[in-house]
Structures are given as structure tokens and as C-alpha cells.
Amino acid sequence: MIIEFEEKMLELIDARIETASDDELFAGGYLRGHISLSVAKCEEQEVADLEILKAHINESLEAAKSELSPADRIIVADLWNELQNA
Numbered sequence: 001m002i003i004e005f006e007e008k009m010l011e012l013i014d015a016r017i018e019t020a021s022d023d024e025l026f027a028g029g030y031l032r033g034h035i036s037l038s039v040a041k042c043e044e045q046e047v048a049d050l051e052i053l054k055a056h057i058n059e060s061l062e063a064a065k066s067e068l069s070p071a072d073r074i075i076v077a078d079l080w081n082e083l084q085n086a
Helices: 002-015 022-044 050-063 070-084
Strands: none
Touching (some): 002 050, 022 050, 022 070, 050 070
16 A cells, blocks of 8 residues: 555656646655655555555655755645645
8 A cells, every 4th residue: 555655646746747847846856755765664664554654754854854945845845735635
């Protein structure tokens, strides 16, 4: 179930590439990394619960927030929220 979620998120990000703005491309690439790392963490811990995966992604984004400007954090958060609701 986690792998399917990762595939869906990455497909949604990839589907935007042709029409995405530079900011959206950045946010998509940034999120790809956090999603994939969080999936790997769940696999390592043998976790199959999507809510735990989403919590890991949120924690990963929160831990890395100093890497981004406030404006970029908003762009990434908006895309992450949109992907979760897709």
C-alpha cells in the first residue's frame, strides 16, 4: 500500500512537469526526495500504514524547513497538501 501511494504521488508530480512553473518544479523535486526517503524508512521499519508514512513525510519536511526560504516552504506545503487531496 505504501509503494502504491509513493507511485501515485510521484506520478502526480511527474504529470505536472510540462505545465509547471519553476517554483512548482522545484517543489515537486523537493517533495519527491522527502516522499522517497520516508517510504524507505517505512519499508525499513516494516510499516505499512499510510498515516504513519504521511507523518514521516511531514516530520521530514519539518526537520528540513531551515533549508527553505519562507516562500519556498509555502510552495512545498501547498503542493504536498494538494497531492494528499488528489
